[in-house]
């Protein structure tokens with residue numbers, strides 16, 4: 001039996017959990033001296049909403065066949081997923097600081113052979129989405145009722161395999177598949193729209209036969225509502241285009257590509273942690 | 283771990299200045315672009331890391347950062363080459379040789395398109411990014427392609443001349459660069475089909491590529507302390523390979539030790555072993571990555587962990603020498 005969703009978490013609790021996860025991301029990447037803070041901070045609220053509200057999963061039974069699946073197709077955002085999994089009880093919180101060290105289960109890009117609660121090893125963009133489609137197809141073949149969630153980056157939407165996989169999901173009407181796009185507007189070298197524009201992205205998903213929902217990816221009310229709407233969509237997969245801020249929560253990392261693949265030094269780590277300490281003014 | 287423990291690797295003075303091969307590449311691209319207005323450069327959202335950005339800033343109208351799309355990076359590069367233009371295309375090795383393998387095969391090699399693929403972040407020294415990004419199969423994949431030339435420079439100066447040599451020949455090139463800065467070990471020359479003899483000797487030959495050339499030279503120095511004379515060949519031109527130099531090394535030194543940051547199954551060790559077996563059979567040992575994927579860790583620690591530590595190399599050399607009756 002998959003555990004009940006942690007669905008009773010209130011929005012205030014989700015916000016507080018997300019803040020803790022963001023603090024962990026900064027500590028982990030800072031300690032490791034390398035990694036991808038920008039895209040980890042932008043995706044944090046989506047991952048938090050999934051693991052602490054939407055998904056049926058149980059840390060005591062990480063291999064329960066009935067569990068919902070989450071595939072982080074943008075595998076470089078590993079710190080966000082590791083931190084969220086630790087807060088949810090899938091791994092010891094102390095282990096987070098071993099990120100990227102020799103012998104650690106926390107590889108630079110998520111690795112299912114090292115860490116059993118990871119559904120698919122990713123890191124090469126454009127592949128996770130295909131594996132998620134395969135998992136959704138598999139669930140249908142096995143007449144299982146669990147759902148599959150895949151998180152894409154917007155730079156990743158430039159990659160051909162992403163669209164091949166999405167086409168398969170649309171063609172087979174995989175209603176058990178939910179694709180979440182972390183639309184943070186930046187990739188490694190700069191702004192996505194200046195490097196190779198992916199707009200109109202909502203129309204693209206719709207044209208690929210997805211029920212498409214356009215939301216603010218840092219507003220838990222909107223995230224939860226979109227995920228609920230996806231559940232009631234029974235004839236098609238759903239694509240949630242979540243408008244996010246790269247580097248969200250750390251002023252000097254926000255809305256730039258500079259912190260895509262760069263770790264903060266000790267002083268920057270302290271500054272970032274200080275900014276993440278206070279609850280945002282309401 | 284010392285298999286035989288006959289000599290222990292001493293720690294090497296860490297004062298040798300190291301230089302970036304990627305900077306050498308980017309700077310040479312700018313020089314080439316100034317001299318040849320027809321040169322075009324492509325990247326796939328890693329221009330800062332590969333250093334093609336240096337060219338992009340200088341010649342924005344001849345630079346295309348296509349975004350995350352390595353297969354199409356290669357087909358567009360092939361089309362531009364058929365236009366015809368001289369084209370350099372860069373991304374990380376795992377994406378250039380892995381993600382885009384069949385585009386490199388058909389669009390570039392089969393077409394005989396004049397594309398120079400400069401792949402950075404080759405090998406284990408990508409370190410913390412982990413096994414997904416540590417490309418240790420690319421030399422095998424690329425040297426197996428008809429018409430492809432393969433270069434693995436050992437330092438920044440030879441990277442400069444290798445990039446120039448690649449631009450000069452008419453045909454596809456795969457040039458693999460190491461992410462980590464490396465000490466200067468060559469005189470800066472590179473020639474296709476010529477093995478760089480960095481040190482002469484008669485008891486043993488060490489053949490190495492890339493970052494391992496420096497370790498080969500260090501090993502030769504260690505062996506010299508106990509009276510063993512070691513030849514060191516930098517096999518930067520992996521393809522075409524210098525068959526005469528390898529056969530001569532076999533005949534004159536009687537044993538070869540091959541060092542590479544690559545899978546031993548398909549890499550330079552396999553190439554050297556086959557060449558020697560056909561030309562002048564003597565014992566050959568391949569020191570590289572066994573048939574496994576890498577994992578995250580500090581770059582040089584990962585190299586040691588996967589069997590390329592100084593001590594392991596010394597032990598392998600010692601066993602080869604023992605096999606030849608040169609040490610007991």
Ligand SMILES: Cc1ncc(C[n+]2csc(CCOP(=O)(O)OP(=O)(O)O)c2C)c(N)n1
Nearest residue numbers: 039123124125153154155156186187188327
């Ligand atoms: C196939 C592939 N090509 C290149 C890379 C290197 N890379 C890692 S992240 C990244 C940019 C991704 O941008 P985006 O999907 O927008 O990620 P985010 O901004 O959400 O972090 C690139 C090019 C990769 N991991 N996989």
